[in-house]
Amino acid sequence: MNLKLLVWRQKGPQAPGRMVEYPAPDVSPDMSFLEMLDVVNEGLIRKGEDPIAFDSDCREGICGMCSLVVNGVPHGPDRAATVCQLHMRRFHDGETIVVEPWRAAAFPVVKDLIVDRSAFDRIVAAGGYNTVKAGGAPDGNSILIPKDQAEQAMDAAQCIGCGACVAACKNASAALFVSAKVQHLASVPQGQPERYRRVRAMIAQLDREGFGSCSNEGECEAVCPKQIPIANIAAMNRDYVRAMMPGPLALALGGITEAFEDD
């Protein structure tokens, strides 16, 4: 097939960007979307032009590195898939495809289709973990975890941290990303000691990074390649309310068991 691409080109973070048109001739329906871009880039290199910069690594939907908005939808038209899993047979001959980077103030463009998602790392650093020392853990079977509870934890833990949720949200909210981690660790017994401290710290960092607030639009869930449901956001909010209550009240509700000196 022969296609036309409209691609966002931007030389650097401060430079102005614009849409540029490229022909994509002789595209095989068996190519993945990223392989199609590879081929276009090979042509650009041979002509001595600057190839289109975009991120990718695993190319099988698990690393979360690829991050393209295709025809206005993060990761493109397929449900439950990343853009590296999208194949060209999804398009038809003569079509024009619009390719843009994630757009959110907290994800500044680095170049062309590459954005800076380090805000996600800082949110995890703020509290997205259990504190454990290597070598000090009890036997893995010493605390039993019912199967469905483990499955529930796994459902949330699947998040690949790609940021499509932010890109799809009109508020550029990262609530789905944060809630997935909060709910993963809140679903296992090993995550309980730091449960409320964690949610407080992660949300405080979320706010500092300049992500918008969640207003229950649900766009995030629709584009999430791992189909993480927004029910996690509600559960996170519940934990957050408990975490923010003053001591005695929270204790009565089964929430906070420790005092916070910091955010």
Added chain:
Amino acid sequence: MNLDPHIPSGPLAEKWHRHQFECKLVNPANRRRYTIIIVGTGLAGAAAAAALGELGYNVLSFCIQDSPRRAHSIAAQGVINAAKNYSNDGDSIWRLFYDTIKGGDYRAREANVHRLAQVSVDIIDHCVAQGVPFAREYGGLLDNRSFGGAQVSRTFYCRGQTGQQLLLGAYQSMMCQVNRGTVKVFSRREMLDLVVAEGRARGIVVRNLTTGELECYEGHAVLLATGGYGNAWYLSTNAVNSNVTAAYRCHRRGAGFANPCFAQIHPTCIPMSGDHQSKLTLMSESLRNDGRVWVPKTQGDRRKPAEIPEAERDYFLERKYPSFGNLVPRDVASRNAKEVCDDGRGVGDSGLSVYLDFSDSIQRLGRNAIEEKYGNLFHMYQKITDENPYESPMRIYPAIHYTMGGLWVDYNLMSTIPGLHVLGEANFSDHGANRLGASALMQGLADGYFVIPTTVAHYLAGIPQARLSTDHEAFRDVSAAVQARLDRMLRISGSRTPRQFHRELGRILWDQAGMSRNEAGLKDALARIPKLREEFWQDVRVPGEANNLNQSLEYAGRVADYLEFGELIARDALERRESCGGHFREESQTPDNEAMRDDAHFQHAAVWEYTGEGKTPNFHKEPLVFENVTPTQRSYA
């Protein structure tokens, strides 16, 4: 080159504990005065960063991706081994040790492998404490699966995303240390060289992939956890940014490279569909439990599979290996697929694939049963190929998957350059000539969480605490050389892209140093690779500038290193005139075409010493001594 493995004395089972006691320690108050550079944030690197940060060292962590969480380890779908014997089926540390040594076809060091089996049990406990959501049984206990022909159920898993969950556990622990200020993360950085001063590894030169600037970092020790080099063959199951650059640059600075020709080929990958292909996708090996492998009996038979009558099909694995059938080991299945394709009987447009047919199983067990077992995989297959495996057979072909070779390390995971330690897939130490399924994840975490904290302390306690300025001439020289090389690549302005060179090199290696190797082919590769390298340096085209984000330049640098390293692969394969594990030399096979080892001449690790650009490297051996197991010859007839 000093290849003393520094194996502790004493009986095998006591070596590690004895060593832990005998190793020197660094006082907790002093640890922050030591800077440890860790390159790579896969299981090995992230685990090491988390563990060393927690101990109080000053850790600098580097990765190519935009976040440490995206390292290639994230893609491991399968399972992780640990000798817990939760299944009560007779597993033990000894059995895991024995299986690993035997699986590696007696080309690994006993002491290292035994230690790996010992610490495997701690890995699971630690990961559970981190919150890794391993699969559980209804009663709440950890669930186990048998895997890869092992006779015990010793693997742990998180659905089909075990690598992801283990890596996220390590990443989170590492980020916890970032919060405490012990670990600093430098993402989108590519290590382009090692700095050695006064005989010790003292730093690295990296390119900041966002700004293009070269940056120098200094430390008391350098830990390399940069993964495997499967992408030397161009197409592999590895992530596209996986590379050999960091390891190869260390090799050029004096680190011995061991067994570079040991690569594992996985038989069940989705075949390539055209020249545009950028990577190959692995399909779980478990498919061979219910699928039957076949090709048409006649060459060039282009009929649809359904139109080929039973009598005209060759179920070649069942025919040749009646007792194991479709479940022969990875290398045997791979080699046989290649053979029938070379014979002109391969299927698909390219003729480079064989059928994996589920129709018998669907008839016997029903479509639902098959869907329940393999639904995800069938879905993935259909998405990629647009073919429905419930209705017509899947097509599969082998692909490069894992590299057992790597930088040589002693028992302390230290390379031949003092201070340079190598962890995970980047080293050569534990899997011999063939890695067992589920053991790479185990090794990465063992090295990072449990081995390196002991052994790096021992090293640090024995060296001066003084720091080295990055203005030191050692840094200036190395970074000037790196800059000159980048500038040189940009100046050539030839007519071929880095990808064209990479693809061409991949073809040479796949044909001559892939599933089956022989003297003539390897000699041919040794003649062609240097020529291709010369062409690269005359005719490559790399657009853009060095002081900017420039993915073509990144890629060109990696390809340039593959073009040197590829030669080393071929040389090593030529030198090893025996077959063992994944290395099959056609000259060394049994009457029924099985790999035949030659213990009298090749019971060693082959270690290569760099001697200069275009010069023949020096060859050294580390003899392997088996005091606890007796090497046997495997047979699947």
